[in-house]
Amino acid sequence: MISNLQEIFSMAAKGMKRSAIRELLKLAQNPEIISFAGGLPAPETFPTDVLADITREVLEENGAIALQYGATEGDTKLRELIAANYKNDGFDITKENVLITTASQQGLDLLGKVFIDPGDKVLVGLPSYLGGLAAFNAYQADMVGIPFDEYGMRSDKIEKTLAELKAKNESPKFIYVIPDFQNPAGVTIPDFRRKEILNIAKRYDVLIIEDSPYKEIRFEGEHQTSLYALDNTGHVLNLGTFSKIFVPGFRIGWMIGHPDIIDKFVIAKQSTDLCTSPFVQKIAAKYIEKGYFSKNLKKTIQNYKEKKEVMIKAFEKYMPEQVTWTNPEGGLFLFITLPEHLDAGELFIKAIEKKVAFVKGSVFHCDGSGKNTMRINFSFVSKEKNLEGVKRLSQVIREAL
């Protein structure tokens, strides 16, 4: 073995730790454990049957292209279909604004590659998506946490932070926002708050990264306008993905932005994986073209709506009074807040003993706060297990109280 392995790692690699979630999820793999820990879509929403037929069609019609290297920008037809879908949502875009990525996680990694030098500031929510934090951390970003209220990231705190940085002649590289059914908090930013955040970003000339993997999974309440659609001035980059609204196993996501920005990401992506699989892109494009996408998504929304309702009712019935939770209007997650003196990390071990799992909220906080919070996924297991799992979890919390 090379004798100085630890020394030859890059600064970035030295700062990489095994993901806490990854290790915890291993504990949760016991089939007797009801896991609210992962962020997995329900397998019963996967359109398995039609995909076999569609794959055959793609291979028969287009095999030589589907199995070959493809353009770094992505499949033209798929980019057109995605652009058309977002146009319905007020985005002023064409396929030239769309870069296909190897799922959203690659978009997050490329953000680090294209924008972040070690020590650069990035504004993130307290809490925020762990995969985003990990990607920015891999480029040694200095993350500044913005606290939440019931409407999500606090615009006053964003403005205060930008003003303080400006006084020091500094500026963050971007503000990372998950506006719809946020992971992990389950909170949706209302239009008025989105406009506040956007106006602040424009005033300080800072880019907003709008990461919205769940936007189309709304059970109830009113659609809120995308930051990208509110803007259309080049201050917002939007990330999307099929992982939650179609299948994660294809690893297809996209980035939407001004062509001058997209152009740099194309170059960065090229040295990263040359192109996203043309095979899965062609299958996805045909799946949308044939109308399966919208139909299947409706079923997914209904499925998750029912699962969330079961869970919220179970919370109301079984949870101790001192415990609160968010009640998301969509998405896959809700967030539990325990009394201040409880540590969700300590509860985790007891929860595993009682055969239920969650993710402690502190891992979503770049400053390590949120010890009395936990993220609960309601999309993956059945309604029956959601109910049973809440009973177990309530018992764990009751005992700790």
Next chain:
Amino acid sequence: MISNLQEIFSMAAKGMKRSAIRELLKLAQNPEIISFAGGLPAPETFPTDVLADITREVLEENGAIALQYGATEGDTKLRELIAANYKNDGFDITKENVLITTASQQGLDLLGKVFIDPGDKVLVGLPSYLGGLAAFNAYQADMVGIPFDEYGMRSDKIEKTLAELKAKNESPKFIYVIPDFQNPAGVTIPDFRRKEILNIAKRYDVLIIEDSPYKEIRFEGEHQTSLYALDNTGHVLNLGTFSKIFVPGFRIGWMIGHPDIIDKFVIAKQSTDLCTSPFVQKIAAKYIEKGYFSKNLKKTIQNYKEKKEVMIKAFEKYMPEQVTWTNPEGGLFLFITLPEHLDAGELFIKAIEKKVAFVKGSVFHCDGSGKNTMRINFSFVSKEKNLEGVKRLSQVIREAL
């Protein structure tokens, strides 16, 4: 538009340029042009028919897993199959040594992420694979070129460079070697030279990256032992891919190494794309299990052997005497050397006029040398076109002389 876009790019992004090849390849897209420029496998080698059946089987037997998120390490069955295949080749490994990557280009990117801080030295061949140079450049590596002789990278020059660096108390992060049918040179390093390079690396305690995407495409001559198999002491990381021996459209590659190194790459990959598509991994695993892989590969080898022979014969017949070329025993590329005073970059425009394309060799040289060289791909177009393309190219060179 954000007003200071150019300023907010990272140092790495500021150093990224649109790939020269990418831009040139656009010129070569005219269907009348015979392109020797790309590095594409022949579409007639793609097993289109059986893949439709296999996909159906995978979806029927394993749809819920194939379409879901997967382990970052990769599909267990596929890792086992790959480990077993390399065991036949003298690798002392199990699946714990194998990380599935989103094709080899991701492996190259992760090498940068895990090892390279700005200014770190990396030893590369003169010439070397452009995608490797681009990946290391994205992490701001300081690349040191090692000249070639007929046996590939010169071991004496490697040793001299390492000694000079050591005298300054420096050491490169790794030596990047493409031992089999090198891209772009078409040269294979013989066993004696491999042992020399390996012994030098061990003596200086430096890691070797063995990138071998073409190893299994040998038409003639004798198999040479992998550096990894010669070593088995943890001084070699091996990169492989299905792109040239199965299909590039799946974007599946792998990295083989000591588990302590692989472990760090798993963490790095997680923030990069979470996992490689389980869907294509399951299809690939079943394709191998059913015995299609070996059968199809034999046909691919025969196909490329014939194409290369046609091309070499055409060179002998049509090329001016002052021009030399490598005659690879396998792979997809050969390398042409023109008289010193000719500039392949200048010839490119004339070649496009005559409807034939290649890649100028200087882009494969980290120091910008090799102006009188060109890379020729013989795998993609038909034998007839290989012949006609050489006629056209010879004409271009003749006129320049």
